Every structure is written in C-alpha cells, then in structure tokens.
Amino acid sequence: MLILRSSKWCVVTLLLLCGSATRADDSVDSAVKRLSSVEIFAFGGVGYAGVTSKGEIDFKLVLAQPQPVELTAFENLYATGNPQGRSYAFSGIKKLNPSRFKDLLVSVGASPDKVEVERGCIVSHELMRDVAKQIDRGKFRF
Numbered sequence: 001m002l003i004l005r006s007s008k009w010c011v012v013t014l015l016l017l018c019g020s021a022t023r024a025d026d027s028v029d030s031a032v033k034r035l036s037s038v039e040i041f042a043f044g045g046v047g048y049a050g051v052t053s054k055g056e057i058d059f060k061l062v063l064a065q066p067q068p069v070e071l072t073a074f075e076n077l078y079a080t081g082n083p084q085g086r087s088y089a090f091s092g093i094k095k096l097n098p099s100r101f102k103d104l105l106v107s108v109g110a111s112p113d114k115v116e117v118e119r120g121c122i123v124s125h126e127l128m129r130d131v132a133k134q135i136d137r138g139k140f141r142f
Contacts, residue, residue: 031058032073036081042118043140059088071096083115
C-alpha cells in the first residue's frame with residue numbers, strides 16, 4: 001500500500017513538472033513575440049517613476065531559461081525582431097555566446113536601422129550599429 005501511494009506521488013510530481021515545462025516554453029515564446037515588436041530598448045529604471053521597462057522584464061524572463069532555450073530564443077528574436085527587439089537579442093547573445101555576438105556585430109556594421117533607446121527619462125534614436133557597440137562595451141547593464 002505504501003509503495004502504491006509513493007508511486008502515485010511520483011506520477012503526480014512528474015505530471016506537474018512536465019506541465020510546468022510546457023507553460024515555461026509558452027511564456028518564453030510569448031516573451032520573444034512581445035520583444036520582437038517592443039517599442040523601446042531600455043535597461044534600468046525609465047520614465048518619471050524609474051520603472052523597469054516591459055522589454056527588460058521579457059528579456060529577463062528569456063534569460064532565466066536553461067541556456068539552450070534562451071540562446072535559441074535570442075537567435076529567433078534577432079532573426080524576427082524590430083531594431084529594439086534585435087538590440088535585446090544582441091544583449092542576450094553577448095552574454096551567452098560572445099563569439100556569435102562578434103559575428104553579429106560585424107554584420108550590423110553597415111545597418112541604417114535606428115533603435116529607439118530610453119535611458120532614464122531621455123528617449124533617443126540611435127543607429128543600431130552604435131547600440132551594438134555600446135552593448136559590446138557594457139554600457140547597458142542588466
């Protein structure tokens with residue numbers, strides 16, 4: 001009887017763990033989708049209240065996943081995102097795979113794309129190649 005109860009708990013635990021993994025994948029996919037069209041690239045407190053941007057919240061959600069999942073998510077974001085989203089992808093790839101980041105840094109060197117960046121209460125429009133160089137130098141902290 002005791003063995004039967006233990007087996008039931010093992011099955012219940014296994015089902016809960018499998019269900020959590022599925023929900024985590026869904027939330028990562030949702031975060032990448034939101035990041036692909038995010039309006040502002042920002043780390044740290046922004047706006048008058050100094051709140052964390054929605055983009056940074058989604059970025060950190062992706063960054064909290066196991067490395068293969070987060071790296072794949074950032075690569076997908078780089079391929080599908082707008083300039084702000086691709087800037088978040090650059091940040092994640094820099095942390096996870098610096099050699100891949102260097103390759104991307106070269107490829108964005110001639111890009112005319114502009115990124116809407118917010119630092120504190122200041123919003124600016126900067127060339128993506130300049131934002132990528134700033135990411136490389138550690139100007140954006142997360």
